[in-house]
Amino acid sequence: MIGLDLTREMLVEGRKIAAEKNIHNVDWVIGDAEHLPFQDDTFDLYAVRAAPHHFVDVDAFLAEAFRVLKPDRDAAFVDCAPPVPARDVLHEVEVRRDPSHIRSLTVEEWVTKLERAGFEVEAAQARELDWNYEEWMGNQGIAPGLSAELAGVIEAAEGEARVQLHPERRDGKLWHAYWHALIRAHKPGQ
Numbered sequence: 001m002i003g004l005d006l007t008r009e010m011l012v013e014g015r016k017i018a019a020e021k022n023i024h025n026v027d028w029v030i031g032d033a034e035h036l037p038f039q040d041d042t043f044d045l046y047a048v049r050a051a052p053h054h055f056v057d058v059d060a061f062l063a064e065a066f067r068v069l070k071p072d073r074d075a076a077f078v079d080c081a082p083p084v085p086a087r088d089v090l091h092e093v094e095v096r097r098d099p100s101h102i103r104s105l106t107v108e109e110w111v112t113k114l115e116r117a118g119f120e121v122e123a124a125q126a127r128e129l130d131w132n133y134e135e136w137m138g139n140q141g142i143a144p145g146l147s148a149e150l151a152g153v154i155e156a157a158e159g160e161a162r163v164q165l166h167p168e169r170r171d172g173k174l175w176h177a178y179w180h181a182l183i184r185a186h187k188p189g190q
């Protein structure tokens with residue numbers, strides 16, 4: 001098994017978690033998902049989680065995923081995927097919370113891009129999550145002033161975006177909806 005990330009810090013984290021889970025069959029590689037340092041048809045399974053919204057060129061990343069996967073094998077893609085009206089609101093929050101955020105795709109956009117890359121999409125669904133805003137900001141160490149400002153962006157959402165996000169205060173703390181895409185795709189046999 002190979003774990004890859006652009007940064008050494010995330011690989012250190014991955015190595016730590018693997019050790020805690022008693023997983024020892026992993027090699028850790030610093031690399032770019034858009035230019036993978038592996039030969040064609042190498043892997044029995046390709047999986048990526050919570051990273052594609054940081055990728056500058058999603059089509060290049062999908063072409064690479066397709067290239068390194070063996071024919072007749074599966075790939076799994078997990079990433080944030082709000083529906084369009086909610087995404088338009090969340091985008092401002094995401095980039096100000098983490099400037100390396102580029103763009104979340106909707107499930108429909110995922111399917112279109114995967115098929116264009118050559119995959120057969122076997123399952124694709126968005127899972128709506130009950131999102132703890134304060135914890136989300138805390139993960140990234142966001143200063144209280146900016147956190148309050150960005151909470152205001154979500155709570156000011158109107159129309160369809162507001163219906164989708166349904167922000168509410170529980171004991172004074174903001175909760176709202178968030179979405180993850182869970183996708184399984186197949187690389188056809190030759």
Ligand SMILES: C[S@@+](CC[C@H](N)C(=O)[O-])C[C@H]1O[C@@H](n2cnc3c(N)ncnc32)[C@H](O)[C@@H]1O
Pocket residue numbers: 004005006007010031032033034049050051054055056
């Ligand atoms: C939100 S973290 C998710 C980390 C991990 N995949 C997980 O599920 O916990 C996003 C990660 O994407 C990585 N990343 C961003 N652009 C990348 C690229 N082009 N190739 C590989 N990794 C990248 C970042 O370094 C960061 O560690």
